[in-house]
Amino acid sequence: MAVIEFINASNNTYKGMKRAIEYIKNPLKTAPHLAGGKDCSPDTAFNEFVMVKQNFKKETGRQFIHFVQSFSPNDKATPEIINEIGRKLLEHEAFKEFQVVYSTHTDKEHLHNHFIINSVSFTTGRKWQLSKEQLESLKEYSDQLCRDYGLIIIDGAKGKRKDRGEYRANEKQQSWKYELYLSVKECKWCSRSKEEFVANMEKLGYKVDWSDERKYISFTTPSGKKCRNRKLYPPEQFTKEALLKAFELNKQQATKKQMQSRMELLLSAIQMLSLQDRNNNQGHYPLTALEGEGRKERAMEEAKGRGLDWDKEGGKDM
Missing domain, CATH: 3.30.930.30 (BirA Bifunctional Protein; domain 2)
Structure with missing residues (x-):
């Protein structure tokens, strides 16, 4: 970087x-x-x-x-x-x-x-x-x-x-909010609808309260901490409108099978890393560590499939 x-x-x-x-x-x-x-x-x-x-x-x-x-x-x-x-x-x-x-x-x-x-x-x-x-x-x-x-x-x-994980550990102090940010960002580009997004977040252990009657989306972490989407930075990339736009783009550029494949690869990598963390008595922020080791990027590229390109739109999240 x-x-x-x-x-x-x-x-x-x-x-x-x-x-x-x-x-x-x-x-x-x-x-x-x-x-x-x-x-x-x-x-x-x-x-x-x-x-x-x-x-x-x-x-x-x-x-x-x-x-x-x-x-x-x-x-x-x-x-x-x-x-x-x-x-x-x-x-x-x-x-x-x-x-x-x-x-x-x-x-x-x-x-x-x-x-x-x-x-x-x-x-x-x-x-x-x-x-x-x-x-x-x-x-x-x-x-x-x-x-x-x-x-x-x-x-x-x-x-x-x-190692990027070393940066995150030092700069973010293994922040639960940064782990939530990574989870939302990944599920944003692994989903083709609001329903898929909620389901994917649940696979990562998060509860999502997305109501049409409320302006903001609320997330509850596996440890019980709560955070609204407006607290994720930059907030304009995690509004309801921004997420729905990403879902529509995913729908145009990838099949449901490819989206599922991408999510499955991510979950497999997280599971492997979480097991290593437990054995080494380390923190419980797998996406933060996974980002650091570069395995996430390789898994995501494999899951995209040939002829697909999320770079132009997906890159706007960082």
Whole structure:
């Protein structure tokens, strides 16, 4: 998976912004076809950023945001693929209404994407901000994009491969809510109707209260904890409407047998891992651990069947 790191610029002025843009487009580090812009041209990004700031009279304070998306040197991906992942990352809601210039650098052992964000929105003039929840959502979305392209996990601190389950255990403290999130997400893409979704959640040990009279869906975990769908992040991906849309997409792209096969593979993998956890006296969050070991992805790919592709829609959950 890619590691996202925000860079604190000591000279966050017009001059610093111009240098940052010139740096990420340095021909010694990248190539013209590996540079792009969201709502701006990479060739005129600096001038376009300045015009927006002047238009909204927001020429003081922080002028730009610089962050890097780094990949493992062991990844078998071309610069063009890494660039495409960077472009898709900018579809995240965090960048809505903000201009971004980006490029893929090939001068290091590991490929990496650089992004320069205009600190002022080109539609409202508001300053760019990123909450902890949005940062987590952005990282999850980046991870999902990497999974879509078959990339591996790396340790951002040491630059080494790292088990995803280890990340989850440290970052989530084996969170029951994160385990619920994974369960809902998997059942969302293993179901073709509301009824199948409820049944699949029950197979994982969860009770689902989905009533037409109530705005929200309520989930009860195997240990008795309760949580509504609006508490899962990002909430817009787990509304009733979002789930029903996913069910319809599944219905169009896969047969009932293929959906059942996918769920059965998931259950088999969970059962195997849960047995290992009990023998080792470990926690009871099999989907969290399964995500970490990469077995879920392999099982899901086998269950999809040839000619099927959930990447475009399924990837939006992370």
